[in-house]
Amino acid sequence: MQYSLPPAGERVIIRRHPSPDEYLRTLFGTRRPMFYKSGTMALAAALQVARERRAVADPQAIIPAYGCPDLVSAAEYAGIRPVMVDLAEQRPWLDLAQVERQINDRTVALVGVHLFGIPERGAQLRRLAEAGDLLYIEDAAQSYPYARQQRDWAGHFTVLSFGRGKPVTILGGGAVLSEDAELFARLPIPDGYPLVEAWSRPLKWRSYNFLRAPARYRWLRAMPFLRLGETHYRPLRGDWSGISPDARAVLAGNLANYQNASLQRQQWLAEMAAQFQSRGVLDVAAACGIMGAALGALSRYPLLLPSPQVRDALLARINETCGGGSPMYPAPLPEILPPMVGGTTEAGFPHATDWSRRLVTLPLHDGVTLDIVQHIGRLLAMVLDSDNSCIDDEYDGVRGRHG
Ligand SMILES: Cc1ncc(COP(=O)(O)O)c(C=O)c1O
Known part of the structure; x- marks a missing residue:
């Protein structure tokens, strides 16, 4: 084997957008963004709002039984018990009959995932959620839409991730979007950002871009202790935190670039x-x-x-x-x-x-x-x-x- 491609993820374009905050404010149309240190924390923030909105004992959230263990980490961090539901046959979507069976008066949120970037059936899931007075949280961590797709977002909250292997990556970061001002105002406000991240990120970007090249990635894959591509449960820890201004400027540059990506x-x-x-x-x-x-x-x-x-x-x-x-x-x-x-x-x-x-x-x-x-x-x-x-x-x- 002369080389090995990574399974997912674009390179990080290390170019800072000249006016990132203005750009990020307008990028998501009517939805306002709140940025967190990871997609998992962004999902946890949305789930916490769902929990606080309906003060019930033993709050639950419905999540797919096939997916990223970070869904469970986020639910736990938000103080919510995840209730898992199977996928539909041969589709990366929730089994709607099971979803309906699992909704009860302790359910505070329904989480739909755009697995591989394939959109969940947003309108249907949102109707189901509203009928049960819960929030529909759309986990779009694995997709980043082109401008024309933004119309398809249907969640009370939409969660994005900018972690490794995501379509738009800065090797860590996430956002929650909402067009409901009242819900948005209830999101926990990140308390700064990890300082170590501010100085280590540029180094990480450079080494990641260097190592993801197929001729070098094969060496990484050959190192078993890196456990690349393995799926593990990692609990979410720490306080609510965001991403540094420098990382936001690079994020804005990468998001702008992605709008021109080729299909x-x-x-x-x-x-x-x-x-x-x-x-x-x-x-x-x-x-x-x-x-x-x-x-x-x-x-x-x-x-x-x-x-x-x-x-x-x-x-x-x-x-x-x-x-x-x-x-x-x-x-x-x-x-x-x-x-x-x-x-x-x-x-x-x-x-x-x-x-x-x-x-x-x-x-x-x-x-x-x-x-x-x-x-x-x-x-x-x-x-x-x-x-x-x-x-x-x-x-x-x-x-x-x-x-
Ligand atoms: C569907 C889904 N949700 C949430 C996450 C968590 O995102 P992050 O890695 O930015 O914490 C992931 C990560 O792979 C994911 O695939």
């Missing part, structure tokens, strides 16, 4: 995936109505493969050659959490389990070329062929034995 790579991957539809490969974005470049940017390109064996074989081949493939979350959320954490669950999460076994995500960042997409297409054809030939061999064996 070409997404288009290439959609075209490649379409060739395998008849062989049981589900292009998740296309199945959710995102056709090629038509509906905006994803952070990773998700495919559901016909079986866990095909998924594992494809991942192994991708990561032995060009890198950039990821299985995302290795199990449903309750299985990732330490035993004493953990929220309420319905028994079993068949769809979340299925996602954790059959999903592969392909990279979409600026290191992806048409050559790489074609190479991944050839690997996919190869693993599907060899999977069929295993089945054929077994079938031949059975035929041999039984006439």
Whole structure:
């Protein structure tokens, strides 16, 4: 292996916007932003407002059972018990029937996640939330919309992350947006920012940009102690804090730059995936109505493969050659959490389990070329062929034995 692509994340453009605060104030249209030190803290802030708005004993929030453990860390920090709900079949969306079953008079928030950047069904979820007098919190940590998509935000609160691996990154930071002045005014106000962050960030940006280059990233991947790409539960700690003015200036520059990003790579991957539809490969974005470049940017390109064996074989081949493939979350959320954490669950999460076994995500960042997409297409054809030939061999064996 000569090189290895990272699975997600653009480079940080280290250029400061000349008037970041004005730019950030106008960027989100009618929604006002409050910035925090991470997406997890931003989500916790929104959840805390939901909890304080309805003073109930044992407050609960509904979250998807397949997703980032930071959802649980945020809920815990906000003093809320997470209640996990399965995903819908073959869609990265909440199972609405289960959501309805789980809403009760202790539920204060419903959290919908734009997994891989694929929008949740905002209007529907918001209606469900309002019917139960709870807040719909839209976790858009994995997506950053182009200007034309901003209309699609539907949450009472929308949460963004600017952490590593996100479409727009400054290696840490998050925001909560709201167009409801009353709700916005209830958000906890960050008490400054970690001082160490102010001087260490520029160094981090430079080393991250240097190390994410495919020729160097392969060395990082080869270091097991870095545990790159692994999913772990990390409790959120510390006081409410924000991001430094310098980081905000760089953030504004990166957000401005992203508005001109190209959807070409997404288009290439959609075209490649379409060739395998008849062989049981589900292009998740296309199945959710995102056709090629038509509906905006994803952070990773998700495919559901016909079986866990095909998924594992494809991942192994991708990561032995060009890198950039990821299985995302290795199990449903309750299985990732330490035993004493953990929220309420319905028994079993068949769809979340299925996602954790059959999903592969392909990279979409600026290191992806048409050559790489074609190479991944050839690997996919190869693993599907060899999977069929295993089945054929077994079938031949059975035929041999039984006439
Ligand atoms: C859906 C989702 N929500 C929240 C977060 C937390 O964001 P951060 O890493 O900025 O704390 C993540 C991080 O990956 C995420 O994927």
